[in-house]
Amino acid sequence: MVNATLAPEPTERAAPDTSAAVGIRVRARHRRRQAVVAYLFLAPTLLFYAVFLVLPLGFAVLLSTSRWAGFDLGDIHPVGLDNFAGLFADGSTFLAPILTNTLLFALGTLVLALAGSVLVATCIDKLRFQGLWRTLYFLPIVTTVVAVGNVWKYMYQPGGLVNGVLNAVGLGSVAFLQDPDTALPSVVVVQAWASVGSAILVLTAGLKSIPESYYEAAALDGAGPGTVFWRITLPLLRPSLLFVCVTQFLTGLQSFALIIVMTKGGPGDATNVAALEMYRQAFSYGDWGAASAAAFVLFAVVLAVTLVQLWLFRRKGEDA
Amino acid sequence: MIRRRFPWLSYLLVGTGAVLTVVPFADMLMTSFKGPDEAGTLPYRFLPRAFDLSNYRAAIQQLDLPVLFRNSVVATAMITGSVLLTSSLAGYALAKLRFPGRDFVFRLVLSTMMFPPFLFFVPHFLILVHWPLAGGNDLLGRGGAGLTVSIVALAMPFLVSSFGVFLTRQFMVSIPDEVLEAARIDGAGEFTVWWRIVVPQTRPVLVTLGLLTFVDAWNEYIWALLVSTADPDVMTLPVGIQFLQDHVDPTRTLPIVMAGLVLSVLPVLVLFLLLQKHYIRGVMLSGLK
Numbered sequence: 094m095v096n097a098t099l100a101p102e103p104t105e106r107a108a109p110d111t112s113a114a115v116g117i118r119v120r121a122r123h124r125r126r127q128a129v130v131a132y133l134f135l136a137p138t139l140l141f142y143a144v145f146l147v148l149p150l151g152f153a154v155l156l157s158t159s160r161w162a163g164f165d166l167g168d169i170h171p172v173g174l175d176n177f178a179g180l181f182a183d184g185s186t187f188l189a190p191i192l193t194n195t196l197l198f199a200l201g202t203l204v205l206a207l208a209g210s211v212l213v214a215t216c217i218d219k220l221r222f223q224g225l226w227r228t229l230y231f232l233p234i235v236t237t238v239v240a241v242g243n244v245w246k247y248m249y250q251p252g253g254l255v256n257g258v259l260n261a262v263g264l265g266s267v268a269f270l271q272d273p274d275t276a277l278p279s280v281v282v283v284q285a286w287a288s289v290g291s292a293i294l295v296l297t298a299g300l301k302s303i304p305e306s307y308y309e310a311a312a313l314d315g316a317g318p319g320t321v322f323w324r325i326t327l328p329l330l331r332p333s334l335l336f337v338c339v340t341q342f343l344t345g346l347q348s349f350a351l352i353i354v355m356t357k358g359g360p361g362d363a364t365n366v367a368a369l370e371m372y373r374q375a376f377s378y379g380d381w382g383a384a385s386a387a388a389f390v391l392f393a394v395v396l397a398v399t400l401v402q403l404w405l406f407r408r409k410g411e412d413a
Numbered sequence: 414m415i416r417r418r419f420p421w422l423s424y425l426l427v428g429t430g431a432v433l434t435v436v437p438f439a440d441m442l443m444t445s446f447k448g449p450d451e452a453g454t455l456p457y458r459f460l461p462r463a464f465d466l467s468n469y470r471a472a473i474q475q476l477d478l479p480v481l482f483r484n485s486v487v488a489t490a491m492i493t494g495s496v497l498l499t500s501s502l503a504g505y506a507l508a509k510l511r512f513p514g515r516d517f518v519f520r521l522v523l524s525t526m527m528f529p530p531f532l533f534f535v536p537h538f539l540i541l542v543h544w545p546l547a548g549g550n551d552l553l554g555r556g557g558a559g560l561t562v563s564i565v566a567l568a569m570p571f572l573v574s575s576f577g578v579f580l581t582r583q584f585m586v587s588i589p590d591e592v593l594e595a596a597r598i599d600g601a602g603e604f605t606v607w608w609r610i611v612v613p614q615t616r617p618v619l620v621t622l623g624l625l626t627f628v629d630a631w632n633e634y635i636w637a638l639l640v641s642t643a644d645p646d647v648m649t650l651p652v653g654i655q656f657l658q659d660h661v662d663p664t665r666t667l668p669i670v671m672a673g674l675v676l677s678v679l680p681v682l683v684l685f686l687l688l689q690k691h692y693i694r695g696v697m698l699s700g701l702k
Binding site: 124127128130131132134135137138139141142144145146148149150152153156166209212213216217219220224226227228229230231232233234235236237238239240241243244245247248250251252253254256257258260261266286289290291294295298343347349350353354368371372375376381384385388389391392395396399 | 426427431433435436438440441444453455456498502510511515518522525528529530531535537569572573628631635639642654658671681682685686693
């Protein structure tokens with residue numbers, strides 16, 4: 094249908110023979126027609142943005158400043174900033190432990206994934222069987238969080254693999270997910286385990302872009318492996334490292350699927366994070382206002398990190 | 414430097430990391446063969462007593478696996494198909510057509526990627542519940558359950574991908590204008606130009622985008638969980654397996670859950686192994702996952 098109505102007429106193409114005025118008119122019509130086609134091609138995307146982006150954002154802003162039981166849309170009561178005040182009121186668990194957990198979770202996964210990926214990426218570069226290593230390290234990334242979470246939950250159990258190994262080497266059992274002190278670090282390990290593969294990928298690409306001649310020059314000057322790593326590899330890898338840090342941290346701030354699967358935020362609030370709290374306020378307690386307010390607070394944190402990232406990358410561009 | 418002087422150290426380190434990566438998968442597979450008294454007891458035994466397939470039979474029956482499988486396939490197909498179609502259409506318009514507002518729309522596409530997904534769970538759910546004239550709702554979206562009781566609900570928030578639009582646009586920019594102009598002079602409409610010239614030329618990037626979208630859609634959990642609380646009939650594989658894990662005696666059903674997980678992970682793993690290059694290229698293009 095689109096094709097039939099919008100195919101250019103043959104006369105339009107024969108325009109150069111006629112007078113200049115007609116030519117301009119024809120060209121203007123052609124341009125108008127292309128604009129119509131363009132917006133037809135964009136229509137599904139723009140319609141989607143209207144219904145699933147603009148409308149929900151407006152709705153979320155409205156809900157975050159309202160009290161609503163969740164049934165009749167005419168029953169929404171404006172309450173100003175009460176929902177936000179409630180999150181930060183005395184006795185509220187939002188700031189501590191929930192928001193601190195969120196930061197610890199993001200920071201913990203960042204540090205572990207970064208350490209692991211730097212180690213592996215610097216070693217993997219010149220090894221044989223590159224394809225095999227890459228495939229293996231990538232497996233967790235294409236695996237559903239339900240599988241990852243349940244397998245690790247099972248491995249952390251008193252009779253699971255991890256405690257089995259601990260017992261075999263003479264150490265006692267640890268109640269990883271049941272003990273409030275070990276629950277969050279235990280989940281952090283799994284999140285880092287699941288995301289280290291893509292960090293390795295980015296860092297490997299970064300390492301490949303460092304010219305071999307730098308290493309040769311350093312070898313001629315008699316630099317040891319430590320010096321080469323600190324003076325050449327690490328500084329030249331800085332853009333990739335920065336990229337891994339920021340994206341890892343942003344993902345960590347927002348992730349809660351793994352926590353839902355493994356601990357549901359427990360024991361107590363030991364592994365509760367901001368996005369999970371938003372989810373629970375909405376779908377467990379029906380407090381749409383508090384949920385939307387929590388979402389916007391987390392969004393503010395995410396936005397701040399994003400802006401810092403932009404600033405860091407821009408500054409790096411000026412250095413170069 | 415380190416790697417040249419001590420190649421064995423590199424092999425040891427990378428090998429250890431690879432083993433740590435694979436062990437949970439191996440444990441999942443081994444547990445899926447174990448009997449109810451074998452799993453989760455000390456001293457820990459990695460290998461099962463026998464490679465018994467009864468857990469797989471139990472998983473297929475207890476989990477209603479064919480239904481879960483069908484729901485996952487339908488939702489994933491809808492999402493992947495729609496993302497490919499809408500991305501290549503919008504990408505073509507933004508790359509190769511001239512129209513007022515083009516820069517604005519392109520900037521809009523880029524800026525939408527700034528909004529994190531968690532911001533939308535609550536309003537998306539409420540919008541689907543109050544969708545007018547669906548699931549018993551009136552024109553104002555009152556009275557019924559809206560679209561949440563439909564399998565379409567699983568796919569709706571993921572039908573368009575801004576990243577997809579951006580990616581296809583970037584690739585289409587490099588198609589020479591002369592090729593398109595020649596087709597237009599031959600009398601081809603824009604739709605024909607898009608379908609006959611632009612889509613075939615951008616097939617590699619569409620394969621990559623399709624693969625990334627497929628894996629994400631197949632593995633999606635949070636939204637599918639929400640929709641299935643409204644309507645258990647539209648449970649997907651991850652949701653259904655987690656449901657079994659949460660609601661039936663965990664120690665008794667653990668091997669069955671692991672068997673279900675093996676079956677649910679298998680399609681994506683096979684696809685990944687077959688099309689690895691495309692997938693890894695996609696991850697590089699999209700930054701980190």
